[in-house]
Amino acid sequence: MLVLGGTGEARALAALLDGDARFDVTLSLAGRTASPLPAPGRTRSGGFGGAEGLAQWLRAEQVDALVDATHPFAAAISGHAAAAAAATGVPLLALRRPGWTPGPGDRWYPAATLAEAAGLLPSLGARAFLTVGRQDLAVFADTGVFCLIRSVDPPAVPLPRDHHLVLARGPFGVDDELRLLRDHRIDVLVTKDSGGSATAAKLTAARERGLPVLVVRRPPPPPGVPVAATVEEAAGRLRALPG
Incomplete structure (x- = not known):
């Protein structure tokens, strides 16, 4: 499984699944932060070369599931993830924490x-x-x-x-x-x-x-991509995948 990261939720999901024998997790970081926080399991840093490069990586690494847990405003990589998943047939799940809502006095x-x-x-x-x-x-x-x-x-x-x-x-x-x-x-x-x-x-x-x-306002996720609001929900959906 490949988790496209850069958020706390991505790290939490990788940590939650890293100890599960059913998953072999790679956490991908964009490499834009000079000293990223430590992450569990296997990590990679840097881009893939757009949707085509990501699709090639998914095929080469025989990835069974792709999680887009990037920042809610990372619209470009989310689009690449959707295109790569469609091209390879790899199931894609977006992990998006809910947005903020104004309260009294705001x-x-x-x-x-x-x-x-x-x-x-x-x-x-x-x-x-x-x-x-x-x-x-x-x-x-x-x-x-x-x-x-x-x-x-x-x-x-x-x-x-x-x-x-x-x-x-x-x-x-x-x-x-x-x-x-x-x-x-x-x-x-x-x-x-x-x-x-x-x-x-x-x-x-x-x-x-x-x-x-x-x-x-945050951009919407690509059309047709299922969305999990929490790390626990994402983990449950991934564990329910066949195989």
Whole structure:
């Protein structure tokens, strides 16, 4: 079984199945993080060369099941996974944690794309906490808004002219996020609807400070791909596969 990873759920699924004699699990990482967290079992790093390259790897390694447990916004690799599964006949399962939902006191402003979010940002604040991932920062370079950027590794794309970069790895607590917002005088939060608890503290902090939150909606999974919402659900579906 090949698990396309990069998320905590991917690692958890690999760990859960690594001790099961029915599974021989390979966890694939994109290789974009310089020092990834340790992972259970066998791992590989780097791309496959698109859908065709992934299909060739599935055939060569005689893979019986493919799990797309990539980030909810990794639309390109999800599309490649769907195409490769269709070309090889390998069963595909997407593991997607549920998105966030606004609660009482939240001031959320949805955006369909990063470009739409960048266009809306100047109308919502002058000092933004920009948490969209280091590969998607360039679209905000010309907003004229101060951007506080937090990343595990230094970004390699054009950054907003007025910015401050913090290199740190989560998870982060609410007190940490409140301190960050206060120290940098942040008046708007920008985030992707990634879901999960690891980075949700920033939403709580924004609510406590009454800040607007610009939320980029996640893309849907490829049509026809079954989706599991939890690691346990994914493991149950995989164990139910024939053979």
